[in-house]
Amino acid sequence: MSKRKPGFGKQLAELHRWNGWIVSLLAVTGLLLPWDEVRGWLDGHFRQPVKQLHIILGVLSGVLLLLYFPLMKRHLKQIRQRPKQKGNLSFVIALLIGWLLSGIVLWQLRSFPPSWANGALLVHDLFTYVGVPYIVYHSITRTRWMKKPERRTVRTTEEETESRLATSPAVAAHYEPTPLINRRQFLKWSLGATLAIAVAPSFFRWLNQATGGAISDVPGGMKEVSDSSNRMLPNPTPLPDSVNVVGGGAKGYFRVYTVTPLPSFDSATWRFTINGLVDRPVTWTWEQFLALARDVQVSDFHCVTGWSVYKNTWEGIPLSALLKQAGVKANAKNVKFYSGDGEYTDTLTLEQANMDDVMVAVLHDGKPIHRDYGGPARLIVPQMYAYKSVKWLNGIELIDKEHIGYWEARGYDTDAWVKT
Structure with missing residues (x-):
């Protein structure tokens, strides 16, 4: 008997799962390579293997994109009434394509003029600053724990609430106002704020350098020479x-x-x-x-x-x-x-x-x-x-x-x- 081909939903789920793992590993290896605190240890022992792993993962990410494109039309049709999912899909695909194209230029940098590599590095950095926090946020908020149903007060209009309170003293005695945000919303907003606060200082420092000091009027180039060292x-x-x-x-x-x-x-x-x-x-x-x-x-x-x-x-x-x-x-x-x-x-x-x-x-x-x-x-x-x-x-x-x-x-x- 021939094996049945996996269903459309299962194919999408498998691609999503593999893409999640690959992007996570790409983020880890990509952030390790320029990290000052580990450069000495990394360069002395494992820099080239980590760099090669990063390249291999990037190629695999490109393969997953190619596997997804034949399914894309049907997937878009399936979520046409879900604007949030369509927005998330568009954003993630743009991230992956941007990372892939700029990564190819950096990988084969000896084959391109320096201006290409310089532009590709700026794009790669920008997508990393935006994409990694977004993917972390998306991954955490999609966990079962964050999506777990919870007991919520049913929202009513102001007139309905007043009517119930007026006609039912029992309701009035036990009435608790509906909270402005529920537990899941609070956790999502807290996570988003935490990620933004964590990333903002280094992002604005990078942005200021990339724009030649346009933000804080401190020019690029080198620091002054005089110091105790x-x-x-x-x-x-x-x-x-x-x-x-x-x-x-x-x-x-x-x-x-x-x-x-x-x-x-x-x-x-x-x-x-x-x-x-x-x-x-x-x-x-x-x-x-x-x-x-x-x-x-x-x-x-x-x-x-x-x-x-x-x-x-x-x-x-x-x-x-x-x-x-x-x-x-x-x-x-x-x-x-x-x-x-x-x-x-x-x-x-x-x-x-x-x-x-x-x-x-x-x-x-x-x-x-x-x-x-x-x-x-x-x-x-x-x-x-x-x-x-x-x-x-x-x-x-x-x-x-x-x-x-x-x-x-x-x-x-x-x-x-x-x-x-």
Whole structure:
């Protein structure tokens, strides 16, 4: 005997159940990836598996949408007299499609121009801020406990109530006014208010950054440099082009991602070294480093997670000038960079390191680079994704072999060129 095909209602129920689980897991994995409090632990061990799981779940979510579309016409016909259900369905489908399309761009970001990825990340973020609280609210309010019937006072018109009270003293003796809201409504409103209060601060902070400070008049870009964890004095004296910010100022905002504890710096102990396969190993103090000739350039900054900051005015020492001063030996093939956090390293080939726009920057838009953004000195490689632009740079070594950098060891490509 052939098995009977599941009924329409059962098919919808199965799709709804699977979609609920997949969206829940997508929310968990998606929120873990950028969460500062777990980034160090996650990036050191499980970031790539979590990222791959997130991608797989996103693909499965797309498959469920494809399975639903043949049933959609009949489903809409079934709920045509239920405006709330139709509204919920439309909203959830828009969420899923928005997440799916923007997620595909972020997944295949190396195949798209940076502006596509930047836009996709903003859409993905916005849908997450709106969609996750909505889905949590919808899921909880649809539980049996929330839908459980309860004893309610029957509502009557004001005239009917007065008539009953006047004609029946017994009714009047036991009459209790109908409450303005019932228990279920109270719980739903309380849950909605709680979710809104929980999400609002981070949402408005994100919105303010995404709009370049349009809400609170605080511009994007970087924080000021002076604080107790970054005692680097004197501050660099900017060149005229930095003072005038020839690029017009950074367009966008930097997202602070760190996988190690933020290091602290003091100009009394800070040192910058170049060694390895060089003719003249050298070590500079902070004041000596600031005395080196600097250039100013305008370039874009692209993170491999999708966001970009455009038209940055950087001031610093061209890397080619530093290598020339140290004298590169003939057998040197790669340039290895060391971060002041003691963990992060990366490499460029000699040819890449000598590109005109690669520099060790000490100023951004005419101001010292804050510690949170890689200061007091950081590498800038504009034509590659930012994991090549080593933060807190304080050491360079010339080597004759390949080196697997921090992110490359965790699955990132050694070839980090940005698509133009």
